[in-house]
Amino acid sequence: MRRKGLTFGVCLLGVACTLSAKDIKSAPLYKDAEAPIEKRVDDLLARMTLEEKILQLNQYTMGRNNNVNNIGEEVKKVPAEIGSLIYYDTNPTLRNNVQKKAMEESRLGIPIIFGYDAIHGFRTVYPISLGQACSWNPELVEKACAVTAQEARMSGVDWTFSPMIDVARDPRWGRVAEGYGEDPYANGVFAAASVRGYQGDDMSAEDRIAACLKHYIGYGASEAGRDYVYTEISAQTLWDTYLLPYEMGVKAGAATLMSSFNDISGIPGSANRYTMTEILKERWGHDGFIVSDWGAIEQLKNQGLAASKKEAAVYAFNAGLEMDMMSHAYDRHMKELVEEGKITMAQIDESVRRVLRVKFRLGLFERPYTPTTTEKERFFRPQSMDIAAQLAAESMVLLKNENGLLPLVNKKKIAVIGPMAKNGWDLLGSWCGHGKDTDVAMLYNGLVTEFAGTAELRYALGCNTQGNNRKGFEEALEAARWSDVVVLCLGEMMTWSGENASRSSIALPQIQEELAKELKKAGKPVVLILVNGRPLELNRLEPISDAILEIWQPGVNGAVPMAGILSGRINPSGKLAMTFPYSTGQIPIYYNRRKSGRGHQGFYKDITSDPLYPFGHGLSYTEFKYGTVTPSVTTVKRDGSLSVEVSVSNTGKRDGLETVHWFISDPYCSITRPVKELKHFEKQLIKAGETKVFRFDVDLERDLGFVDGNGKRFLEIGEYYILVKDQKVKIELID
Numbered sequence: 001m002r003r004k005g006l007t008f009g010v011c012l013l014g015v016a017c018t019l020s021a022k023d024i025k026s027a028p029l030y031k032d033a034e035a036p037i038e039k040r041v042d043d044l045l046a047r048m049t050l051e052e053k054i055l056q057l058n059q060y061t062m063g064r065n066n067n068v069n070n071i072g073e074e075v076k077k078v079p080a081e082i083g084s085l086i087y088y089d090t091n092p093t094l095r096n097n098v099q100k101k102a103m104e105e106s107r108l109g110i111p112i113i114f115g116y117d118a119i120h121g122f123r124t125v126y127p128i129s130l131g132q133a134c135s136w137n138p139e140l141v142e143k144a145c146a147v148t149a150q151e152a153r154m155s156g157v158d159w160t161f162s163p164m165i166d167v168a169r170d171p172r173w174g175r176v177a178e179g180y181g182e183d184p185y186a187n188g189v190f191a192a193a194s195v196r197g198y199q200g201d202d203m204s205a206e207d208r209i210a211a212c213l214k215h216y217i218g219y220g221a222s223e224a225g226r227d228y229v230y231t232e233i234s235a236q237t238l239w240d241t242y243l244l245p246y247e248m249g250v251k252a253g254a255a256t257l258m259s260s261f262n263d264i265s266g267i268p269g270s271a272n273r274y275t276m277t278e279i280l281k282e283r284w285g286h287d288g289f290i291v292s293d294w295g296a297i298e299q300l301k302n303q304g305l306a307a308s309k310k311e312a313a314v315y316a317f318n319a320g321l322e323m324d325m326m327s328h329a330y331d332r333h334m335k336e337l338v339e340e341g342k343i344t345m346a347q348i349d350e351s352v353r354r355v356l357r358v359k360f361r362l363g364l365f366e367r368p369y370t371p372t373t374t375e376k377e378r379f380f381r382p383q384s385m386d387i388a389a390q391l392a393a394e395s396m397v398l399l400k401n402e403n404g405l406l407p408l409v410n411k412k413k414i415a416v417i418g419p420m421a422k423n424g425w426d427l428l429g430s431w432c433g434h435g436k437d438t439d440v441a442m443l444y445n446g447l448v449t450e451f452a453g454t455a456e457l458r459y460a461l462g463c464n465t466q467g468n469n470r471k472g473f474e475e476a477l478e479a480a481r482w483s484d485v486v487v488l489c490l491g492e493m494m495t496w497s498g499e500n501a502s503r504s505s506i507a508l509p510q511i512q513e514e515l516a517k518e519l520k521k522a523g524k525p526v527v528l529i530l531v532n533g534r535p536l537e538l539n540r541l542e543p544i545s546d547a548i549l550e551i552w553q554p555g556v557n558g559a560v561p562m563a564g565i566l567s568g569r570i571n572p573s574g575k576l577a578m579t580f581p582y583s584t585g586q587i588p589i590y591y592n593r594r595k596s597g598r599g600h601q602g603f604y605k606d607i608t609s610d611p612l613y614p615f616g617h618g619l620s621y622t623e624f625k626y627g628t629v630t631p632s633v634t635t636v637k638r639d640g641s642l643s644v645e646v647s648v649s650n651t652g653k654r655d656g657l658e659t660v661h662w663f664i665s666d667p668y669c670s671i672t673r674p675v676k677e678l679k680h681f682e683k684q685l686i687k688a689g690e691t692k693v694f695r696f697d698v699d700l701e702r703d704l705g706f707v708d709g710n711g712k713r714f715l716e717i718g719e720y721y722i723l724v725k726d727q728k729v730k731i732e733l734i735d
Contacts, residue, residue, distance in 0.1 A: 031365065051081070052107070055081040055331065056081070057330050057334070058330050059083060059085065059115070060078055060085055060326065082102070084323060093372065096156070096369045099114075113210075115159040115291075116433075118148045118151075118152050118160040118161075118162060119178055120178075120431065120432075121144070121388075121432070121556075122148050122151035123375075123378070123433060123439070124380055128178070128497075128555075129163065129177065130177050130180065132144070133186060133577035134552070134577050134618070136574075137394050140390060140394060147383075149207060152209050153207055154206075154370065156370045159212065159362075161258055162194065162198070163179075163191050163249070167182065170222070171506050171578065171581070172534075174430070174498050174499065174500065175498060176534050177431075177533035181576075182578045182579060182591070183591075185244065186681070192249060194211060196252060198211040203255065203362055204367075210362055212255070212291065213250070215261065216259055216280070217242050217260055218238065222262060231262045235710070239709060240707050256358060258290065259321050261299065268303050270316050271316050271321075273320055280320070289354035290321050292316065294325050297309075297316045298312055298329055300315055300316065309333065313333045314342050380439070385556075388555055388556060392554040392561045395552055395554065395574050397550040397574035398547070398565070398574070400546075402546045406527065408451075408567060409568065411455055412484055414487055415480050415485070416444050417462045417486060417519065418529075419461065419490065419512070422442050422444050422445075423489075424438065424439075426491065427559075428555060431498055439556045440559075443529065449560065460475045462476035463511045465493050468510075470511070473518050477519060481524070485524060485525050488516060490515075490516070490530060492508070492533055513540055516544055526545050526547075527566065530549070532553065535578050537581060542612065549566070550574070568654075571654050571655065572620060579614055582608050589611055591675075592678070623650070623651045624650055627646055628646070629727045629729045631729055635732045635734060638733065638735060642700060643695060648686060649690070655685065660683075662679055663677060664723070671706060679698075719733075
């Protein structure tokens with residue numbers, strides 16, 4: 001009688017009620033692995049009470065919370081019916097115990113989905129995402145994400161809050177470390193690669209997890225690089241800059257998205273119906289779900305939208321935000337909101353349907369538990385470490401190499417100096433998953449291994465990463481004078497980038513710059529190794545450095561690749577995915593700006609207006625000669641086809657990887673466009689003396705066309721240009 005009464009009550013709220021108590025006790029359709037997922041979802045939904053549905057739309061935490069920014073209400077008792085948990089452990093035992101509660105103590109046995117922030121690795125930590133973008137190798141990034149998926153799934157995590165694909169043009173914002181740089185198309189390509197790596201062809205496989213595109217949307221436009229703050233984004237800029245990576249990620253099959261903290265021109269991202277429902281669901285057809293960022297629903301109060309948590313729940317849910325991460329807005333107020341008619345049962349059913357759909361696709365109903373394995377079976381597999389080394393090597397960017405100082409040949413005495421030389425933690429970078437400093441190969445050790453038998457190394461700390469203690473300068477200068485070359489390892493602490501890590505200046509601390517100046521007194525060549533999570537202001541360090549190698553925060557296996565580049569065993573191939581300003585005062589500075597009304601004026605009077613190192617910059621130990629860029633046609637109709645080729649020859653003596661970036665420029669458009677836009681890139685190995693052909697098959701509407709402030713693509717007749725390196729080829733589009 002109790003079940004019948006409850007079912008009848010739910011029916012009054014608008015739920016289709018066609019199942020009797022006898023039906024529920026029989027083998028339910030939703031437990032039939034052979035049945036179509038949508039029918040299973042329908043069956044399960046029809047059996048659920050309102051309370052059970054609401055709990056599916058909430059996410060709590062379980063295990064050790066290692067993010068100091070996410071200080072929230074402690075969850076003392078996890079309901080068996082909870083939809084999701086953020087899982088902070090690496091052992092599946094705790095997860096399985098909680099899952100057992102969900103499967104055996106809840107009425108319907110709906111499995112929990114366990115999520116975690118595995119941004120650039122789970123335990124085998126890879127280079128930060130900004131560094132990965134500089135590899136221009138999406139296939140390699142896909143492999144790294146597949147390793148993350150394998151480690152996470154075997155540790156009890158089904159879902160990662162990654163990739164972060166916020167287009168970011170202000171390096172003062174700490175979260176530039178987590179994304180793929182300043183270009184929308186590049187972020188989109190790496191978004192798709194990450195989704196493929198995490199989810200594979202079958203998300204239910206035992207070594208795959210669900211991806212989550214974040215932060216939707218415009219978070220990278222944070223005013224002055226200050227985290228969580230207001231963003232002013234026009235409808236046009238929203239479409240031509242910020243939405244493209246998400247559209248590409250959705251098309252790649254991303255299971256979920258995360259709403260952003262930021263207020264977008266007066267409508268916060270976590271209460272924005274236009275972006276979450278009209279664009280994502282109605283236009284793009286996304287059928288997964290959106291989870292809020294941590295506490296983002298409650299923070300609608302701080303943003304001045306909602307007067308109470310209950311009102312915040314109304315705004316967020318009606319905008320299309322399905323899952324509440326740790327605001328306790330849905331679990332506490334949604335039933336009351338349904339009774340008041342402010343939220344409908346149809347809305348709840350649609351939201352729960354989206355959550356259940358992802359759970360079914362993950363295979364959680366068939367395999368709710370994670371097999372118990374040892375850490376050795378899960379982590380640091382030889383192939384995983386090889387991928388880490390290769391990705392680190394290809395991510396590193398040779399910024400400067402004056403007089404061919406690198407590679408180091410016939411250098412018998414090498415001084416290794418600086419706070420990053422014997423530093424494990426800071427090489428991991430922010431959001432380093434479950435990485436430990438003891439997992440990390442330190443830079444000094446990598447150099448010792450690389451130069452064993454050919455050179456003697458001497459180490460000196462010199463100084464700490466910050467402060468004003470110069471006591472180590474004397475020892476460092478002595479080592480520099482002893483040496484043939486100084487390898488100076490400077491950079492940022494891991495906590496200086498990532499969430500809530502905005503900085504007013506992107507220069508390194510003064511003590512590190514002073515150490516470099518002191519070492520220059522020795523009169524020996526200086527190779528500057530940079531460990532950092534953002535572009536840096538280097539205008540004082542650059543003149544006193546004979547060579548500069550940007551290695552970013554390379555993760556657990558970056559030391560040997562770094563040393564291999566210095567020795568010449570590895571030819572550097574990285575190219576910048578984000579501009580290095582000459583000074584902090586130039587920010588924002590990025591390659592694809594729009595034109596100025598006075599191109600001959602408007603420059604800084606006290607410094608250069610040019611960046612120190614532009615987007616796409618990166619040196620090699622060999623020389624590449626580009627042939628003539630050749631289009632298949634120079635005049636093309638709207639319904640025609642166009643391809644462009646360029647041959648690239650390696651005229652040097654070393655094999656090398658080269659990335660060709662293809663840009664387009666539309667000089668005159670009814671909506672003004674950036675001076676140039678990246679539309680395609682390709683990376684190939686070209687052996688010494690060899691020539692390779694690079695090809696760009698142009699999709700006229702996608703690549704030459706543009707998008708208006710309503711998201712409508714258009715293609716205008718007229719002239720366009722294809723740009724490669726210093727070449728510019730005119731294309732005429734006709735009716």
